[in-house]
Amino acid sequence: MSLSPFHLAIPVHDLPAARRFYGEVFGLPEGRSSEHWVDFDFYGHQLVIHEHPKMPYQERAGTNLVDGHDVPVPHFGIVLEWDQWEALAERLKSFGTKFVIEPYIRFKGQVGEQATMFLLDPCGNALEFKAFKDMSQLFAK
Incomplete structure (x- = not known):
């Protein structure tokens, strides 16, 4: 089965903590970034964490x-x-x-x-x- 890489962008209210989590805990390679977002290679897919105020579903x-x-x-x-x-x-x-x-x-x-x-x-x-x-x-x- 040949799959195309997906792109998923998710909100994070603490960009430095999320960057450490995905980079250090998971060991995901980091791609492009700015002051407000970071790309990660998520097992061949593009995961982007975007700085954004906390969303209701992140509370509970x-x-x-x-x-x-x-x-x-x-x-x-x-x-x-x-x-x-x-x-x-x-x-x-x-x-x-x-x-x-x-x-x-x-x-x-x-x-x-x-x-x-x-x-x-x-x-x-x-x-x-x-x-x-x-x-x-x-x-x-």
């Missing part, structure tokens, strides 16, 4: 119940290879990351079984990282 995200967990809405993330997901989970734990949903296997033994974890950036943006041992399960019903 809504949730939907999925596999017995309150999943924050809105959220964004990426599907990684299984070994990348495991390495990222360990990296985040080594930085003392507080998870909204700790890394675990969702839908275990069912169609769509996947590894997943949820966390918030320093500005309250929710992120999900997931992986499938069998990528054909990504859109399986």
Whole structure:
């Protein structure tokens, strides 16, 4: 499957904290930047953090119940290879990351079984990282 890179711009009310989080905690390479925004290479995609006053959803995200967990809405993330997901989970734990949903296997033994974890950036943006041992399960019903 060949994918085109996506571009996602998100608001951050503390640009220096968000820049450290995405650059140091995640280890994402930084691209262009200005006093008010920073580009990151988000696993081959363009993630831009824009300085902006706090948004209501950054105060308290809504949730939907999925596999017995309150999943924050809105959220964004990426599907990684299984070994990348495991390495990222360990990296985040080594930085003392507080998870909204700790890394675990969702839908275990069912169609769509996947590894997943949820966390918030320093500005309250929710992120999900997931992986499938069998990528054909990504859109399986």
